[in-house]
Amino acid sequence: MALPERMGHPPTGGPAPAGPVALGAPRWILAIAVVGALVIVLPIAGMTSRVDWTHFGSLVTSQSAVTALLLSLHTAAASTVLCLLLGVPMALVLARSRFPGQRLVRAVVLLPLVLPPVVGGIALLSTFGRRGLLGQTFEVLGVQIAFSTTAVVLAQTFVALPFLVLSVEATLRASGARYEAVAATLGATPSVVFWRVTLPLVLPGLVSGAVLAFARALGEFGATLTFAGSLEGVTRTLPLEIYLQRETDPDAAVALALVLVAVAVVVMVTTHRPRAFA
């Protein structure tokens, strides 16, 4: 089956063996990659094949569906802003300074990536719940977190924050600290260096991190269900609405699931360009 030319060495006149090879991956890698892609694509295709297209419009424009989608979009946006505000300083500290226990701190920061979301929900409940570590304090301050939209944003931020930190930290490490050092020797204060040098430098990582965080927040389910509850217009985001619709109207659940996939794909394709600035 193997063709003779495939067995030979790289074409003559090409780059030196030590140089970067711009050719594609070997065919067997390609084959496995295709199988890998199918693992992701097939289930989505399977779901799409179940969509009841004749009623699709009415299924996805029902009042409860629209309410859930809008709630999802605005809570995910709020969580992304929160992730940016908190995550950039975290990434900066992790990438630019050295302190004892740094590896442990990074592991803890990334914990929500590997924790089952329901565990995140339990953790949030034990902290911000009415009987939680800080719940009493918040109640005294007149802030009710339980069963509120705030709880949804908290749950989404908890699970999405590591995506932003990882992305920004990786960009910071890749870009190095030379420009910042030069700016500092030219007399810029640390704050000026941050705003004028560091931030523009990590913008690509910041954008892709924010997109990933937004997408993760959009799909948040377990922590929200455990911590925030499920009430239309307040805490029932699109994933929770899909989960509920499944009970009585599987067609509506599939239609809404497709909407969620579409929103996620549009967000990722339009903004997530990892190599754009390379």
Added chain:
Amino acid sequence: MNRRRRVPAMFVLVLAAGLTAGCAGQAGTSAGPDPATASADTAVPAAPQTLTVFAAASLTGTFRALADRFEAAHPGVTVTLNFAGSADLVTQITEGAPADVFAAADTKNMARLRDAGLVAGDPSVFATNTLEIAVPPGNPAGISSFADLARPGVAVVTCAPQVPCGAAAAKIQADIGVTLSPVSEENAVTDVLGKVSSGEADAGLVYVTDVAAAGTSVRGIPFPESDRAVNSYPIGVVAGSPHARLGASFARFVTGAAGQKVLAAAGFGAP
């Protein structure tokens, strides 16, 4: 070079073979009848058989106990249990999950499976369940009646009207003219219980049996209006099951005296 290329190719082949074998194996178990079932399923020295029972989540404790007793009475029989929400189980069975017996938490979901042509014979009701108010230990909001749940400032959690426990709660509200404003409408009774036992909610509406199973983590407050929404639990043999006779005998065991004793001890009502 030639030699090195072959190894990964072999790997892909093995992988592909494994995949197809996996598929074939699964198709075999769901389609072809198990050879073990060809023999009479009640014979004492019969070949080992596995009976797969899909049961509503609220039956977890009781069906585990019932399965143990059934196995003890039928040597060689292993009962495999799968617990989930009734609607989920119907979906699983209609999608081809290999179930022999289905026990639902309401007649509506059994009817859905029947409409799909997947119930053999007539299902029989083996238990009933009613709602009860669950409050955190200490009853911080001082709840003592169903009407108390409608008081302003009381954080009450119910099931969503789309699921059986929520439908029951909605029916009671409509019947007696008390309207609740829940802070959350959950998908499952377990989620309601979680919100109550953690103290997030002041009260929740769950089944009598859930309160009994929750032990000391919540306190139950029975209310007389609960008899306006009585949930019936039907059990039936799944059509096309290769263990139909054994399945029918399990259903008879559940509806029989021994089964009823276990169910009553867990707080279920008689059918």
